[in-house]
Amino acid sequence: MKKEIKVFDYASEVLNGMKSGALLTTKVDEKLNSMTISWGSLGVQWEKPIFIAYVRESRFSKKQLETNQEFTINIPIGSLDKRILEVCGTKSGREVDKIKELGLTPEPPQSISVPGIKELPLTLECRVIYNQKQNEQQIPQEIKKDFYPQSVASVFHGSNKDYHTAFYGEIVSAYIIE
């Protein structure tokens, strides 16, 4: 069962929920993949409700989005097995079938081709209408040092030296899986 919601009425749940970790799910052919995110934006442009996801160049999700420009965002409500965000935040879909490994439950989608993940019930179905790689020339030095270390492998951020692309997903359905 899906309970339809007005997404802006749940904006606090989306943004506060994302801080502790949400999932971005993509699908190409039968390859379904979820990645943990803790950044993203909710808003309006071109009179459409939009979720902006930021995805690094090297991510498997980036490759998936180049082929199928649809994604779901899933936000936890209440308690959540922390292992889900841990595995989806550290392993790559190139090597592991995370959905299978974690025993996650794909929920048949309503408007797009990518299912949501039942364990994180607040679901946004999004269709990319615009994307733009962020311009490293415009990023302040302090941010580069923390999030895009070029020389040494930072312990915390791993080898995350590549920049993000902003994917503007029009929110075409929003609901809570019950």
Added chain:
Amino acid sequence: MKKEIKVFDYASEVLNGMKSGALLTTKVDEKLNSMTISWGSLGVQWEKPIFIAYVRESRFSKKQLETNQEFTINIPIGSLDKRILEVCGTKSGREVDKIKELGLTPEPPQSISVPGIKELPLTLECRVIYNQKQNEQQIPQEIKKDFYPQSVASVFHGSNKDYHTAFYGEIVSAYIIE
């Protein structure tokens, strides 16, 4: 008096409020200017709370932001004199002192150099940490037709053929003016 708020707890108020119209205010020297906006995003990047404002190339606010990279966002709570959004949405700060014409009340800011506007009490003080002009090559044709008409002056959107720059403002203070 200012009542401090956690901005994500007021995300619904910000996003729903913006749909009917909010103000973006900039200041250079003594020149204070408010522009009506109905687009914008609230979210997180680089572990910072961020409001993204979309401003067209030709706008006076764009020129102001190039000199002083700080802005306030003001969201109405309850009823609001519609003339404020009308005047701030149609007249240019190049020609008119809108604050004076409308008799708006600037509220002394907390962390930046730009005051908020008391008549729209929910206030976000923002400091631009990143900006990027949107890439017309990536904008879908249907959106271009509606929002960036190149040939004829659209009645609805005026001569708005120039593209938007996304200004990422780190939200350094958030409060309700009481």
